[in-house]
Amino acid sequence: MSTDVGQASGPAPAAGARPPRARRQLPVPYLLLVPSAVFMALLFGWPLLSGIMEAFQNPRGGFTLANWERMAGEPRFWEAVRNTLLLTAVVIPIQFVFALAMALLLHAKPKFAGFYFYVWAVPLAISDLAAGLVWLSVFTDLGYLNSVLVNLGLAEHGVSWLNYQNPTSLFLTVVVAEVWRATSLVLIIVVAGMQVIPKDYDEAAQVLGATFWQRLWHVTLPLLRPSLQVALILRTILAFEAFAVAQALTGRNFPLLVGETYEWSVNLQNRAVASAVALVVLGMSMVVAVIYLRALRQPDSVGGAR
């Protein structure tokens, strides 16, 4: 059942030289996979199932929808749903346009490209908590942004960006921090995708007189489709998971779904409701993944880059 890659396509003598494998025990590849499969079953499969059970159980172990009713009865929950969806819907398009522009800049091979790439990739390794704290130093009342505004004479005392009475500026600060933190991931995926596109297509289009925008729209983007699809799914799911950014910047003034599960589980010690909210996040992630996979499905006849 198991064959070596080399045996299937490699030269015959090398394959013949190897003694036949013992048939009594599990074939080697399965032996190698067993530890990881068991580990993931224990730490992914089991908690997933018990989380679903927990969300539908009352304290005596019977079936109930009370946890869901309690969750839905909380106005903050709906606020969190709205904020999460709104943040994702605003941040993702900005990130993709921004990341594409950055990738095209790097593709044009400027001087110091290595340095630029380093700086642009740094947020990739910065957690959302750290990103929130970084931007807190900018947006806080006596922070750097207000210092600049006052120094330039644009405002007398600065603007209280993070005041809960300014929902718009509150939202915008979170958007800026998220764009800053998570565009790098899209950038890396897009740059990696661009590297495997043969130059010939672009050059051919150039010879045929296509403008820059025509080449971008009709040549580069279609060839990037697999990379963009992966980046879109991954980024959207990760965007649903953002919470520490908002916590660091706004405290509890900008609730996000994952922040609410944290709140239910740690501060309110109600794991059942926390599980219900967590399942909402899971459901949203799955719906989004399916929608993207359908919407961005490769036309069958076109092989694309891969």
Add this chain to the structure above:
Amino acid sequence: MTTVASRPIRVADVELPPVDTAPLRRLRRRRALLQVACIAVTLFMGFPVYLITLAAFSSRQTLNAFPKSLLPSAISTETLNAFLSSTGVLPAFLNSVAIGIGTLALALLIGAPAGYAIARFVFRGRESYQLLLLMTRALPIVVLSIPLAQVFLTAGLYDSVLAVVLVHAALSLPTTILITASVFVSVPRDVEEAAQLFGCTRFEAFRRVVVPMALPGIAAAAIFTFVLSWNEVLAAAVLTLNNRTLPAQVLTSLSDSPLAFRFAGGFALVVPALLFILLMRRYLLNMWGSTIR
């Protein structure tokens, strides 16, 4: 003599069409615009890191001043010292390091064999296993960590380093497997076969030939795992109470800590990222490019 001297003059006299410098100028202008755009993006991406560094190295007095100067006026370690000496921060830092190392060891121990299997063998279920790995990345961390808190409570593992190591290892396992697989694919099969032809067993060939060649890539995977663990906030905060990791400690004390504490905490969390990307910038594209799909 006159003819010799006049020759260059005559060449110059020939009506040459004026050199069209427009394309060259256009090229120069494009290059300049390119640099301007790159510098603008770099400022947006890099300047906040500079600001948090500046904030972390300011004295309490400078931090309270307003409007603040964007240039370092007096470098002081007062803020950082206060952060490091506040209760729970140093133990949390040590926990974070221990958990990071534990996570990368466990993830590599379990993940590298699976990566090798995916890279070297064709077997039934290989494609579906890879698909399964990709799907697990779509599982939100919350969905796992909240039920696991219950499981660990009953197992007596709650609030322990081991509990967080287990969760972080599980979270990073799919990525570790996919990265190590791509590393093993890049080690030519021929050298491994040659070693076996010269009398090595399969395991010896792996240990003496494949491992040394794969080591840089494996190190990259290890660093990646470490950073993933270092950055993870939610599971660490849900699964611990007294044995916090650094991010969990910072997160749970956000609401009742002064701004100086938060800035220093943010800086402490950012520094490893700077080092990580510096070490890994060659591998980033390979890692994401080849493993992500």
